[in-house]
Amino acid sequence: MTEHLVDPRAPRDLKAFVAGLPKAELHVHHVGSASPRIVSELAARHPDSKVPTDPAALVDYFSFTDFAHFIEVYLSVVDLIRTPEDVRLLTFEVARDLARQQVRYAELTITPFSSTRRGIDERAFMDAIEDARKAAEADFGTVLRWCFDIPGEAGLEAAEETTRLATDDRLRPEGLVSFGLGGPEVGVPRPQFKPYFDRAIAAGLHSVPHAGETTGPQTVWDALTHLRAERIGHGTSSAQDPKLLAHLAEHRIPLEVCPTSNIATRAVRTLDEHPIKEFAEAGVLVTINSDDPPMFGTDLDNEYAVAARLLDLDERGVADLAKNAVEASFLDAAGKTRIKEEIDTYTTGWLDR
Ligand SMILES: O=C(O)c1cccc(C(=O)CC[C@H]2O[C@@H](n3cnc4c(=O)[nH]cnc43)[C@H](O)[C@@H]2O)c1
Numbered sequence: 001m002t003e004h005l006v007d008p009r010a011p012r013d014l015k016a017f018v019a020g021l022p023k024a025e026l027h028v029h030h031v032g033s034a035s036p037r038i039v040s041e042l043a044a045r046h047p048d049s050k051v052p053t054d055p056a057a058l059v060d061y062f063s064f065t066d067f068a069h070f071i072e073v074y075l076s077v078v079d080l081i082r083t084p085e086d087v088r089l090l091t092f093e094v095a096r097d098l099a100r101q102q103v104r105y106a107e108l109t110i111t112p113f114s115s116t117r118r119g120i121d122e123r124a125f126m127d128a129i130e131d132a133r134k135a136a137e138a139d140f141g142t143v144l145r146w147c148f149d150i151p152g153e154a155g156l157e158a159a160e161e162t163t164r165l166a167t168d169d170r171l172r173p174e175g176l177v178s179f180g181l182g183g184p185e186v187g188v189p190r191p192q193f194k195p196y197f198d199r200a201i202a203a204g205l206h207s208v209p210h211a212g213e214t215t216g217p218q219t220v221w222d223a224l225t226h227l228r229a230e231r232i233g234h235g236t237s238s239a240q241d242p243k244l245l246a247h248l249a250e251h252r253i254p255l256e257v258c259p260t261s262n263i264a265t266r267a268v269r270t271l272d273e274h275p276i277k278e279f280a281e282a283g284v285l286v287t288i289n290s291d292d293p294p295m296f297g298t299d300l301d302n303e304y305a306v307a308a309r310l311l312d313l314d315e316r317g318v319a320d321l322a323k324n325a326v327e328a329s330f331l332d333a334a335g336k337t338r339i340k341e342e343i344d345t346y347t348t349g350w351l352d353r
């Protein structure tokens with residue numbers, strides 16, 4: 001909620017175009033999407049927490065000194081989600097916020113380990129997210145899918161538990177499409193998670209680890225080689241390795257770029273130093289995402305406005321970015337065609353107005 005991160009330089013007309021543009025969101029965290037209203041409601045329910053109940057105080061609370069501080073604060077919000085009803089409410093409200101931004105399809109990263117280890121029954125957890133997913137599709141028309149991620153710093157116990165929850169046929173939710181790895185990267189080498197990714201991939205899930213957000217390009221190579229990554233979460237440091245950029249472009253491995261997140265966690269110093277342009281110029285498929293939007297004082301529309309400025313795009317260029325996300329998603333071919341056609345119809349209508 002660092003309000004200064006909202007980019008005031010985006011032209012008003014382009015902002016209006018982005019606001020109505022049908023979009024797909026591929027990198028957004030479940031708990032990290034809790035709006036100030038939801039966070040303060042949960043904090044009021046659980047007064048033993050250190051999370052402020054006043055939405056204005058959350059602005060300061062969500063101001064991070066570095067990535068480790070961000071994770072510390074993130075986990076204090078995780079601690080507010082204590083019952084299946086909390087899970088359902090959060091999931092449905094996140095879908096409402098996505099629908100307001102014309103998000104037609106979202107892959108939401110969920111960390112089931114963090115909830116089950118805090119005592120939420122695993123069956124009730126799965127039922128809560130699935131119930132919210134179905135209600136969101138019926139009420140808002142937004143299609144939600146899940147990525148279950150391992151919180152890497154919590155170790156191999158968390159990896160085992162996440163893999164079990166993602167691959168057990170009796171538990172695995174219908175909306176689950178992919179398997180990820182999140183949390184800090186420093187001191188958490190990717191290769192150790194290979195056996196867990198192997199099992200998830202064998203069970204039909206796509207591999208989408210975070211890599212190169214807070215460590216160098218070798219972490220991205222490791223994610224590709226050991227975890228068979230099909231997309232990379234962030235991949236920011238890939239810009240330091242021209243061979244890696246060429247590999248990502250040649251093999252059409254998309255990057256899930258989240259510009260404001262990288263500034264808020266201090267992974268990148270300023271927006272103007274963000275390597276997004278280097279990615280695009282190297283031919284890498286760039287997708288635009290919001291990561292933990294209320295915590296970073298942003299939303300997906302703002303991320304598109306930021307990207308448009310950094311990449312010097314007009315409406316057609318922004319529409320192409322939106323189509324990149326649809327193309328890089330795990331939707332079926334018919335679903336991809338439907339949203340891409342909607343993007344084209346909207347863009348033509350806007351330019352002809
Ligand atoms: O839940 C626990 O008990 C636990 C114990 C030790 C470590 C962890 C984590 O590290 C959880 C990390 C948490 O952060 C999520 N997240 C949200 N945004 C990002 C991001 O930009 N980069 C990496 N991780 C992120 C992630 O999904 C995990 O849920 C937890």
Ligand SMILES: [Zn+2]
Nearest residue numbers: 029210233291
């Ligand atoms: Zn993330």
